[in-house]
Amino acid sequence: MDLQKSKQQISSYIIDTQEEEIKRIAHELHEGVGQNLYSILTGLQFVESGTKEPQMKNYLHEMTILIEKTIQEIRLLSVELHPPALTTLGLLPAVKSYSKLYTSTFGILVDLESFGVEKPIPEKRRIAVFRVCQEAFMNIAKYADSSNIKVNFIWKEEELTITIRDFGSGFEPESLNLQHTSGLSAMKERMLHTGGRCTISSKIGEGTLIELSLPLNVE
């Protein structure tokens, strides 16, 4: 029993350290590299506006577009690593914001609805649930062959339930490859660390339902 508890603590420590590092890199990308590139962009735009020679003006314009693309990609990378909304606004806004990015990346529509009154969740648990949702979304893009996802947040006094349903090909647990099985196990494990649980049900041809529940009254 003690050994298992110790293993869980080590596992939690590793996850927390990784999350801290991810958050730091995301912040550096956004506030450091991103801001510097933005300064370069405004400088280039200033030079472009003062240049009369058409060929040089055109070249400078292409350079500004390239910098704009790079800034956009840096911002997306930073948001993908650690969405700022997760720290500032909470789990639901972070998942909503991620859903928009997900649709523009994979073309899969996300229909997200929230029922009940949103409640505050401690940051570590918020991050854990967000990561599980992210993993579920990624699995749908990789394996589900579905054009839309239905996500429900159901807030109750003592528990948050999140359901993520796709309408794709579904699967039989026995037929999964190692990578897919590991991904699903990691989702379950991560929810267990938060004191919650994750159940996955799927049927060939009918899609997959992932249900996450998180107790809200745990300190």
Add this chain to the structure above:
Amino acid sequence: MTELRELPAIIEVCEKLKTAAACEFVGLALQNETGPDVRWHYASGNLNDKYKRITVRFGKGIAGKIISSGSKMMISDFPNQIFGKVTDYPIMLAEKLISSYAVPLFFNYVPKGVLLVGNRESHVFSEEVQQMVDDSALVLEQLLKEQIFR
């Protein structure tokens, strides 16, 4: 931007290429007139309309890498031997493509578009097919210069 799906000359080039190259999918991605976004504007042989909602990420996946580098790219057995993650290749996932060959479209010497042909099985595109795609890209560049990037 004028909807490319409504331009018969563009459609004709893509459809001809699809038949001549005997491939299952043809897609055309272009950078928007304003801003840096690159989107898939036309597809033939598509399984769904996901491509219409996908914005190509700069430097990621087959189209993003082509736009950022200006070089051609072939994938013959996706997801084996790819750079980066499977999820960096949204058009391959969305259309269940296993192989693809894609080339850049240049406007004013800058890569601003991608012409991609793909199959839903592993496949090495022959030099003859690669030449067909290259030739079609040149025709599309000319047509798009006349109709859009004037």
